Amino acid sequence: MMRWPGFSVARWWSIVLKEFLQLRRDRITFGMIVGLPIVQLALFGFAINTDPRHLSTAVIAAEHSEFTRSYLAALRNSDYFDIVATLPDEAAGRQALAQGRVQFVINIPAGFTRKLLRGERPALLVEADATDPAATGMALGALNLIAQSAMRKDLTGPLARLQAGPAAYDITVHRLYNAEGNTQYNVVPGLMGVILTMTMVMMTGLAMTRERERGTMENLLATPVRPIEVMTGKIIPYVAIGLIQASIILLAARFVFHVPFMGSIAAIYIAALLFIAANLTVGITLSSLAQNQLQAMQLTMFYFLPNLLLSGFMFPFRGMPQWAQFIGNLLPLTHFNRLIRGILLKGSGLAELWPSLWPLLLFTCVVMTVAVKFYRRTLD
Amino acid sequence: MSDSGYAIDVHGLNKHFGSKHVVKDLSLQVRKGEIFGFLGPNGSGKTTSIRMMCGLLTPDSGTGQCLGYELVRDADAIKRNVGYMTQKFSYWDDLTIRENLDFVARIYQMPNRREVVDRTLENLGLTTRASQLTGSLSGGWKQRLALAACMLHEPQLLLLDEPTAGVDPSARRDFWEELHRLAARGISVLVSTHYMDEAERCHKLAYIAYGQLLAQGTAAEVIAGQALSTWAISGDNLSSLSQALHGLPGVAQTVVFGGALHVSGNDDALLETTLREAIAGKPLQMTRVATGLEDVFIYMMNRSSDNFGPPP
Numbered sequence: 001m002m003r004w005p006g007f008s009v010a011r012w013w014s015i016v017l018k019e020f021l022q023l024r025r026d027r028i029t030f031g032m033i034v035g036l037p038i039v040q041l042a043l044f045g046f047a048i049n050t051d052p053r054h055l056s057t058a059v060i061a062a063e064h065s066e067f068t069r070s071y072l073a074a075l076r077n078s079d080y081f082d083i084v085a086t087l088p089d090e091a092a093g094r095q096a097l098a099q100g101r102v103q104f105v106i107n108i109p110a111g112f113t114r115k116l117l118r119g120e121r122p123a124l125l126v127e128a129d130a131t132d133p134a135a136t137g138m139a140l141g142a143l144n145l146i147a148q149s150a151m152r153k154d155l156t157g158p159l160a161r162l163q164a165g166p167a168a169y170d171i172t173v174h175r176l177y178n179a180e181g182n183t184q185y186n187v188v189p190g191l192m193g194v195i196l197t198m199t200m201v202m203m204t205g206l207a208m209t210r211e212r213e214r215g216t217m218e219n220l221l222a223t224p225v226r227p228i229e230v231m232t233g234k235i236i237p238y239v240a241i242g243l244i245q246a247s248i249i250l251l252a253a254r255f256v257f258h259v260p261f262m263g264s265i266a267a268i269y270i271a272a273l274l275f276i277a278a279n280l281t282v283g284i285t286l287s288s289l290a291q292n293q294l295q296a297m298q299l300t301m302f303y304f305l306p307n308l309l310l311s312g313f314m315f316p317f318r319g320m321p322q323w324a325q326f327i328g329n330l331l332p333l334t335h336f337n338r339l340i341r342g343i344l345l346k347g348s349g350l351a352e353l354w355p356s357l358w359p360l361l362l363f364t365c366v367v368m369t370v371a372v373k374f375y376r377r378t379l380d
Numbered sequence: 381m382s383d384s385g386y387a388i389d390v391h392g393l394n395k396h397f398g399s400k401h402v403v404k405d406l407s408l409q410v411r412k413g414e415i416f417g418f419l420g421p422n423g424s425g426k427t428t429s430i431r432m433m434c435g436l437l438t439p440d441s442g443t444g445q446c447l448g449y450e451l452v453r454d455a456d457a458i459k460r461n462v463g464y465m466t467q468k469f470s471y472w473d474d475l476t477i478r479e480n481l482d483f484v485a486r487i488y489q490m491p492n493r494r495e496v497v498d499r500t501l502e503n504l505g506l507t508t509r510a511s512q513l514t515g516s517l518s519g520g521w522k523q524r525l526a527l528a529a530c531m532l533h534e535p536q537l538l539l540l541d542e543p544t545a546g547v548d549p550s551a552r553r554d555f556w557e558e559l560h561r562l563a564a565r566g567i568s569v570l571v572s573t574h575y576m577d578e579a580e581r582c583h584k585l586a587y588i589a590y591g592q593l594l595a596q597g598t599a600a601e602v603i604a605g606q607a608l609s610t611w612a613i614s615g616d617n618l619s620s621l622s623q624a625l626h627g628l629p630g631v632a633q634t635v636v637f638g639g640a641l642h643v644s645g646n647d648d649a650l651l652e653t654t655l656r657e658a659i660a661g662k663p664l665q666m667t668r669v670a671t672g673l674e675d676v677f678i679y680m681m682n683r684s685s686d687n688f689g690p691p692p
Contacts, residue, residue, distance in 0.1 A: 011486065011487055021474075214473070216472055
């Protein structure tokens with residue numbers, strides 16, 4: 001058995017075993033470990049979407065022609081619009097909008113086809129429920145594009161001259177990967193850091209304060225076990241949990257959200273391990289400050305919110321004011337987000353990752369020192 | 381380590397929590413193989429004293445040894461050789477009985493872990509319930525398990541903090557028989573308690589109130605030390621008599637014990653005169669009785685509480 005002054009592997013292992021046993025019996029915690037990533041993925045990956053599709057749409061068609069039919073077909077095919085109703089007149093359209101039954105009403109006026117053929121650029125009236133501008137903006141942009149492409153298909157032969165339409169139809173909806181945009185490519189990898197922060201900090205915080213709250217800490221302190229053995233022994237199971245969570249998110253990213261994997265999987269796991277370590281030290285420090293589990297929860301939220309808001313996960317990092325960027329740069333999640341997005345989306349190597357890697361290492365070392373200092377060896 | 385013949389030998393221990401002086405100049409000697417009772421009202425500093433002795437708290441001042449190890453300097457050695465049973469059950473409710481014992485055996489790095497755990501389970505009579513969750517045990521069983529667990533590493537000194545609180549009389553009796561068996565094997569025991577019958581089972585006693593050690597010695601010495609004489613008065617309406625006696629010359633305290641009223645005082649002659657006057661013409665009998673531990677403890681507690689006020 002390995003032994004060096006102070007630290008005993010046997011004692012340390014006894015703590016590790018005990019934590020695993022307790023974890024196995026704590027079904028709610030276990031459920032949370034698996035449930036949290038899935039719920040967050042569903043919320044941020046699917047529910048929160050700044051480019052919403054399948055918006056309910058009503059059509060008022062004053063005339064029916066080949067052009068209008070193909071235009072409506074193109075709308076249906078675009079994914080943005082679900083045509084749920086055909087309404088008789090404008091008043092009915094207004095009512096449907098007011099009631100919130102539809103997001104859009106597309107009004108094809110009488111004489112549309114005639115004017116189109118004459119090259120008079122007839123107007124399609126689109127009324128949108130713009131209560132939430134973010135929800136309609138993208139779809140409105142798509143509307144022009146759809147019109148353009150639908151016309152191009154129909155305007156053949158002698159009508160081909162009409163294709164030389166004005167250049168107003170240049171709103172691009174199809175967007176390429178954009179580092180600062182809120183697409184799933186961006187959100188899903190970012191979620192890994194958010195979930196790890198939440199679980200790791202909270203779990204360790206609770207595990208330590210639970211011993212104190214239930215009075216078992218007194219028992220532990222009365223044995224020869226050393227602080228470093230208790231701390232690291234308690235951490236190990238949570239490292240395993242963190243890696244499980246990271247794997248769940250990676251699997252979902254790959255097979256559900258089809259996030260491109262440009263970089264190496266090994267690099268992802270190394271980054272994840274480092275980030276897990278950083279968060280566990282935070283958890284232990286917080287648990288030394290907290291008197292009970294409730295306080296540990298509150299401190300976790302206190303730590304979690306700035307991480308969530310200022311790390312570039314919720315809002316584009318460069319869009320924030322200087323002071324917010326400064327705080328953001330102190331937080332491990334900021335750096336982990338850059339690491340994971342760099343590895344996954346850009347295929348970055350060590351050279352590109354280093355600027356985000358060393359702050360994480362430094363953070364871990366500093367907070368670990370604080371944690372060991374704060375750990376109470378006695379009940380004083 | 382030095383061999384002084386004492387398992388515990390501490391001098392002038394002090395402990396403050398904030399502005400509260402919880403333990404004042406505590407000096408205590410426990411011989412090897414002795415069962416030493418530690419008595420005192422709630423909040424008198426018993427737990428704090430015990431925690432200082434097993435290295436869980438650092439005394440503000442004072443020196444001492446446990447099993448020959450210096451209190452603060454050799455805290456690790458003390459922890460390895462002392463068994464400490466906390467006031468509140470402090471093993472893991474969400475581990476099974478076997479897992480708890482196994483954990484303790486691992487922590488103390490017992491070389492023959494499996495064997496020790498099996499034997500302990502057998503001695504406890506819990507072999508068939510070894511895989512039951514500890515949280516589901518009754519209070520009496522938890523107490524037995526806790527004692528077995530803190531004995532697992534074969535300590536030479538046991539520090540037991542109110543081990544029998546909330547345990548039924550027959551389980552308490554079994555527990556004390558076990559303590560005496562351990563003491564016969566040379567293990568020293570410091571046990572805090574509120575029960576008088578338990579106090580009388582100890583070889584030696586110490587009484588602490590409001591952080592101050594008021595008496596130390598055998599039960600007989602503690603009783604003799606207060607020089608109280610006690611009369612038992614039996615009859616009806618003892619409560620009103622008790623009220624009437626309060627403050628009369630020679631009467632230090634009155635305590636109702638079942639069908640009798642115990643009246644104690646320092647001046648035997650004066651007390652007797654006062655009592656004879658008080659019961660004259662009433663259908664009451666008075667007899668001299670031996671002063672009991674409980675009379676003495678209540679007397680000491682009342683006296684010390686008079687001196688205990690907010691700091692000046």
